[in-house]
Amino acid sequence: MQKAKTSTKEKILLATIECIEKEGIHAVTIRKIAKIANVNIASVNYHFNSKQNLLHQLAKFTAENMVREWYMQLENENEIETILKFIAKELIVGILQYPNLSRWHFFEIFNKPENIISQYLISFIEKLSEKINKLYPNVSPQNIQKLIIQFFSLFIFYPLFNTIFNSALKNNLLNEQNIDEFVSSTINTLIRDYLN
Numbered sequence: 001m002q003k004a005k006t007s008t009k010e011k012i013l014l015a016t017i018e019c020i021e022k023e024g025i026h027a028v029t030i031r032k033i034a035k036i037a038n039v040n041i042a043s044v045n046y047h048f049n050s051k052q053n054l055l056h057q058l059a060k061f062t063a064e065n066m067v068r069e070w071y072m073q074l075e076n077e078n079e080i081e082t083i084l085k086f087i088a089k090e091l092i093v094g095i096l097q098y099p100n101l102s103r104w105h106f107f108e109i110f111n112k113p114e115n116i117i118s119q120y121l122i123s124f125i126e127k128l129s130e131k132i133n134k135l136y137p138n139v140s141p142q143n144i145q146k147l148i149i150q151f152f153s154l155f156i157f158y159p160l161f162n163t164i165f166n167s168a169l170k171n172n173l174l175n176e177q178n179i180d181e182f183v184s185s186t187i188n189t190l191i192r193d194y195l196n
Contacts, residue, residue, distance in 0.1 A: 095159035
């Protein structure tokens with residue numbers, strides 16, 4: 001079976017992620033991206049026109065990839081516990097695997113709430129709320145809102161600031177062995193508190 005060839009545009013996007021992870025968002029340049037992608041600067045400019053447009057396209061690319069699997073869970077799964085556990089693990093693993101990219105994403109949300117990442121998250125949160133309401137029609141909208149707010153707050157905030165918690169508490173709850181237990185116990189508590 002033949003592997004699909006990565007397009008030049010996708011190579012540049014992946015190189016941008018690598019550059020952000022190596023050096024942080026503020027050190028990213030078209031020249032560094034071109035070098036990592038093994039393309040010339042003209043190719044980067046041809047596909048994206050500017051660094052600002054490249055970063056906008058990267059935000060769209062990464063946000064689409066993030067929520068794609070989440071939507072599949074919403075469509076194919078009818079156990080809210082399973083859906084939330086899947087999303088929680090995806091958030092934790094993604095943030096830990098791409099800490100600089102994640103910090104940039106969430107910094108963008110705080111500074112420009114109308115940005116592309118916010119739009120994807122808002123749309124997904126609306127669908128998640130509808131799904132929970134459908135599965136739990138007797139639960140108040142306020143309890144569904146509280147569950148969703150606490151869910152995203154916890155599973156975004158904690159991994160983003162993992163190093164602070166590790167230093168302060170002298171314990172890493174987000175190592176591979178503990179992620180499943182952490183996610184499971186937290187989701188069970190949220191469901192017990194807000195949906196039962």
